[in-house]
Amino acid sequence: MTPPSEPSPLSPPARPALRLVDQAPSERADAARNRARLLEAAAELIQQQGAEHLTMDAVAAAACVGKGTVFRRFGDRLGLLFAVLDQTEQEFQQAFMFGPPPLGPGVDPVVRLEAFGGAALRQLHANMDVYLESDQQASARYNAAPRRVRARHIEVLLRSAGVQGDLELLAGALLATLDPAPVHHLLTERGRTVDELEAAWRDLVARITHRC
Amino acid sequence: MTPPSEPSPLSPPARPALRLVDQAPSERADAARNRARLLEAAAELIQQQGAEHLTMDAVAAAACVGKGTVFRRFGDRLGLLFAVLDQTEQEFQQAFMFGPPPLGPGVDPVVRLEAFGGAALRQLHANMDVYLESDQQASARYNAAPRRVRARHIEVLLRSAGVQGDLELLAGALLATLDPAPVHHLLTERGRTVDELEAAWRDLVARITHRC
DNA sequence: AGGCCTAACGGACCGCAGTCCGTTTGGTTG
DNA sequence: CAACCAAACGGACTGCGGTCCGTTAGGCCT
Numbered sequence: 001m002t003p004p005s006e007p008s009p010l011s012p013p014a015r016p017a018l019r020l021v022d023q024a025p026s027e028r029a030d031a032a033r034n035r036a037r038l039l040e041a042a043a044e045l046i047q048q049q050g051a052e053h054l055t056m057d058a059v060a061a062a063a064c065v066g067k068g069t070v071f072r073r074f075g076d077r078l079g080l081l082f083a084v085l086d087q088t089e090q091e092f093q094q095a096f097m098f099g100p101p102p103l104g105p106g107v108d109p110v111v112r113l114e115a116f117g118g119a120a121l122r123q124l125h126a127n128m129d130v131y132l133e134s135d136q137q138a139s140a141r142y143n144a145a146p147r148r149v150r151a152r153h154i155e156v157l158l159r160s161a162g163v164q165g166d167l168e169l170l171a172g173a174l175l176a177t178l179d180p181a182p183v184h185h186l187l188t189e190r191g192r193t194v195d196e197l198e199a200a201w202r203d204l205v206a207r208i209t210h211r212c
Numbered sequence: 213m214t215p216p217s218e219p220s221p222l223s224p225p226a227r228p229a230l231r232l233v234d235q236a237p238s239e240r241a242d243a244a245r246n247r248a249r250l251l252e253a254a255a256e257l258i259q260q261q262g263a264e265h266l267t268m269d270a271v272a273a274a275a276c277v278g279k280g281t282v283f284r285r286f287g288d289r290l291g292l293l294f295a296v297l298d299q300t301e302q303e304f305q306q307a308f309m310f311g312p313p314p315l316g317p318g319v320d321p322v323v324r325l326e327a328f329g330g331a332a333l334r335q336l337h338a339n340m341d342v343y344l345e346s347d348q349q350a351s352a353r354y355n356a357a358p359r360r361v362r363a364r365h366i367e368v369l370l371r372s373a374g375v376q377g378d379l380e381l382l383a384g385a386l387l388a389t390l391d392p393a394p395v396h397h398l399l400t401e402r403g404r405t406v407d408e409l410e411a412a413w414r415d416l417v418a419r420i421t422h423r424c
Numbered sequence: 425a426g427g428c429c430t431a432a433c434g435g436a437c438c439g440c441a442g443t444c445c446g447t448t449t450g451g452t453t454g
Numbered sequence: 455c456a457a458c459c460a461a462a463c464g465g466a467c468t469g470c471g472g473t474c475c476g477t478t479a480g481g482c483c484t
Binding site: 078086137 | 297308309322326329337340343344346347349354361362366370372378381384386389393394396397399406409410414415416417419422
């Protein structure tokens with residue numbers, strides 16, 4: 001189980017990510033101290049041994065805190081990794097929402113979109129091991145035979161439709177749309193229907209294949 | 213660890229997925245029998261209790277086989293789930309490669325692309341729990357605050373660029389392109405560079421935002 | 425049929441994520 | 455300052471994924 005619904009003991013500042021007005025239910029002093037200790041210990045251990053070798057016991061020990069406390073604070077391993085990433089992420093959010101152009105407001109949105117992708121890619125590249133660790137089984141998924149077959153199929157169709165460009169990457173973008181995770185999310189938590197998704201797929205195909 | 217490189221004891225028929233000419237290294241009789249038993253047991257258990265409650269011990273016990281054998285055959289839990297999915301997947305592959313239109317050859321590739329997405333979505337919908345189980349942490353990823361912020365940002369930019377359509381889904385398609393898993397895969401296993409990915413991002417942005 | 429060699433087997437074992445519950449303590453109230 | 459209580463703590467405990475290595479038995483060769 002990952003964090004419970006919402007009235008959980010988690011998250012007050014556990015996943016701040018945009019808490020401008022802090023109407024905080026306030027955190028007890030020892031709790032706050034331990035959160036800081038744990039985040040510091042986790043960051044330290046990640047830098048030393050890589051995110052993939054981070055264990056909850058090790059973080060607890062390094063922070064001189066009981067294991068239960070780690071789980072109380074962050075819910076699970078994923079929550080801890082997210083919390084570690086959160087700091088960087090917040091700076092990025094500031095930059096693209098309120099910072100200077102081309103990332104921030106003040107120029108053509110298409111320019112900002114382009115800049116956004118570049119910045120996100122570079123940030124990802126710099127912390128890849130932590131991001132990957134919070135997105136496990138990735139390589140298995142991407143090397144799975146069925147996925148390769150589908151990707152190749154789409155690529156071939158794009159080519160024979162006369163589409164120009166980096167077809168492998170375009171095929172990847174289309175295929176990502178059909179992944180279990182996003183589809184399930186949209187169906188169950190965003191109230192979408194399969195028909196809507198199919199319509200969106202056709203729209204995306206049209207945009208990518210239409211010669212302008 | 214998931215399955216080793218290639219000359220592993222896995223995969224001969226473990227992930228057949230398109231082994232037309234079976235130059236099989238051939239599998240010993242007991243091995244083949246156990247594979248069949250295990251797949252049957254796994255399917256049975258999944259149907260009874262859902263894929264999320266499937267444990268390797270339970271599969272081993274139900275198949276009257278040692279636990280080590282399960283891991284020898286399928287590498288890890290993910291491998292077992294893939295193997296269970298493989299059967300359905302193969303039928304789908306046959307359909308879109310060699311079957312009748314609109315999925316199979318014989319019509320305009322754009323039509324086939326459209327049909328492909330629809331079919332994939334429906335297949336996914338039917339076996340969602342197994343697919344999700346082989347793609348864990350999905351919901352955590354999709355509910356994470358940073359992702360929501362990015363998605364919303366992109367959506368807003370698309371809107372102010374005057375793009376028409378289902379902006380939430382278009383934003384999702386763009387965002388999927390920046391996920392850790394595919395980016396890492398492309399950088400490390402497909403020999404792409406960050407610059408290439410950035411160029412591809414710009415191309416995709418252009419296709420999606422250009423009014424035709 | 426007998427013997428050999430290697431692939432396959434099986435289950436004890438290990439490490440880690442996550443839970444449970446008895447104990448401690450910050451903070452608040454009278 | 456004392457008493458009280460909810461929040462926080464901590465570490466023993468559980469369950470499961472994955473490994474290891476001594477044992478078993480297919481299949482081939484003579």
